[in-house]
Amino acid sequence: MPHGDGPARLRVAGVSRRYKRSGGSEVVALDSADFEARAGELVLIMGPSGSGKSTLLSILGLLDPPDGGQVFLNGDDVTSASEDARAKLRRTHLGFLFQDAGLIDRKPILDNTALPLIYRGVPRKERENRAQAALEAVGLADRMHHAPGELSGGERQRAGLARAIVCDPDILICDEPTAALDAATAQDVARRISEMKERGASVILATHDRDLMPLADRIYEMRHGRITETGAAR
C-alpha cells in the first residue's frame, strides 16, 4: 500500500474543547474540528498563535480528552478511554517532539532518550542500545553523555527527536519543532522529521513556519479554534 493511502491511522471527528477562565466564562479553544492522518503521511497544522493548534495536538496525542466529538486510533474509538488506557496508547503508538525539545534538564541526553522505553518495561541494556542507535540516527552519538544545557538549540531539538523515535512510533506529533531554530538548523531538523514519514509513520506537525509546507502531504489551516481550510500540498 503506498504511503498516504489507506485508512486513517489517527482521526478526529467534530472534536471541541473549552476551557474555563478564572472569572467563570468559557473560551472555545477548539470547535468541531475534523482531522485525519494516514500511514506514511506528513500533515501540517498551520495557523497563528492562539488558533488552537496545541489544543488539537493535545487531543490528537491523547493527552487531553475532548469535550465533544470522537477520536479514533487505528479505527478504534478511544474518545472515552481512561487516563491509564490513554497512557498505554501513548507509549505504544505515539512519539512527541516539542517546541523546546522537552528534555529533562538534569538527565544526560542518553537517559532522556531512553526515558519512553522505561515505561514500556524495556530492560536497561536494551534501552541503552536503542537510545544510542536513535542518537546516532540524529547525529548526536558524540553528545549522549552531555546534559541538555550543554547542547545548542538545534542539538537539543535533535535529541528530542531521538527520544520521539526511540520507540519507533506509528505516529509522531511535533509541536513547533523549528520555531526556536535558525534557518539552516530548522531545515536539518525538518529533514530528519520527514525521514520518519519515509519509514511509514504518520507525522503530524503544528507550525507556522511556511518553509515546511513543501514537506507536507496535507495541510490544515486553523483560525480561532476552527479548521478553516484543508488541502493537499503540492
Add this chain to the structure above:
Amino acid sequence: MKAGDVFREAIWGLASRPARTSATLIALAISVATVALVAGVLSGFERRIEQMSFGAYGRSLVIRENFFVEDRVGSPRLSDIERLRQSVPGVESAAAWRILYGAEVDTPDAHGQTEIYGVYGDFRREASAPLAAGRHITGDEANTSRRICVLGDYAARRFFPDEAAVGRPIRINGVSCEVIGVLGEPQNRIAERYAGAVLTTFGAASRYFTYTTVMAPDEATQLTLILNDGRYLERAQMWADRTLRRRYGVPFSQASPFIYADPTASVRSLRQQRELVARLLFVIAGVGLISGLIGYGSAVAAAASERRREVALRRTLGASKSDIILQFLTENAVLGVLGGALGGVLALAIGLAASRAWSWPISFEPSVFGASALIGLVCGLVFGALPARRAASAPPAGAVRT
C-alpha cells in the same frame, strides 16, 4: 515500569536536586532526632532508676547510729534485730553489717587498704552479686566468727593479679583469713559497693580485724530490714523508731538516736527529676517534630510543584499516574529512611553532649536507629503521599503548552 527502574528514577530525582534534598533531609532528621532524643533520655532515666531500685535494696530500711545527737546510745545491736522483726510489720528478712573502712589487706603479691564488710543474717539479699568463683558465706557461717572471706570482683583482681584467689590466705589488719569465693562483675549500682571490698563473717570482723574496740562485739555499723513491700517503708520507719526509742529509753521529745535511711528516697527524687525533664522534653520534641515535619512537608510539596513540567513530560511519554506516584513515594521513602537514620545519629550526638554537660542519663539502644529510620519512613510516606498524588495529577497536556 519495573521496580528497579522506579528505584533508579527515585534516586535520580533526589540526586539531581542536592540542595533541595539536603534541606528536606535535615528537616526530617531534626524531627526524628527530637523524638529519638526524648526516648534516649527517658530510657536513660528508667535504666538509672532500675539500677538504683534493683532487687531487695529497693525494699530495705537501713538503720544507723545518729552521731549528731547529744545523748548517743551507741550503734544498733544484733539483739535489736529480733525486736524489730516482731514489732515492725512486713519484715521479710534482716541483716547486720559491721563495716571497717581502710583496713590493711596483705597478700603475697599485693598490699592495700579497702573496706571490710562483716556480714550477719540475710546479707545476700543486699549483696546480690553473682559468684565468679568458689562459694558464698552461708547464713550459718555469717553468724559465726570463722575467718573466711569473699572478695569483690575488683578486690580479687587487685590483690591476686596473677592467680586465682579462692583457697589462698590473705591478711586483714595482720590477721589471716581464707578466701572462699570471688564475686562476679557488679550487675547494678548496689553491687558495685562490694566490688572493691572484702566480705567476711560478722564475728570475725568484730573480733579479729579491728585495731581498737570502739564498738561492742554485737554492735553493727548498720542494720538492714528488708520488707516484703517497698511502699510501706515510711510506716516501717515509724515502727522501727518507736521500738528502738522504747528499747533505749529515748523519748519522742528528743531527736532519734538512729538514722533511718530509705534507699528509695533517691529513686523517688530521680523519678521526680525524670517527670520534670520528660515534660520539658515532650514540649521540645513536640515543637521540633511539628516544625520539622512542616518544613519537610513544605519542601516535599515545593519539590513536587517544581517538577510539574517534568511530570507532564513523563506522562506524555507514557508514564501512568501510578508510575508517577510510585516514583515520588519511593523518593520519599528513601528520604525518610535516610532522614530517620540521620536523626538517630543526631540524637546520639546531642545526647552524648548533653550527657557530658549536664550528666543526663542517656541510653541509646541499637534499636533506636532502626526505630528512627522507621519513623522517618512513615513520615516520608505520609507527608509524601499528597504531593505525590498532586504531582501525578498534573495534566500531560501541560508538556505541550510551554
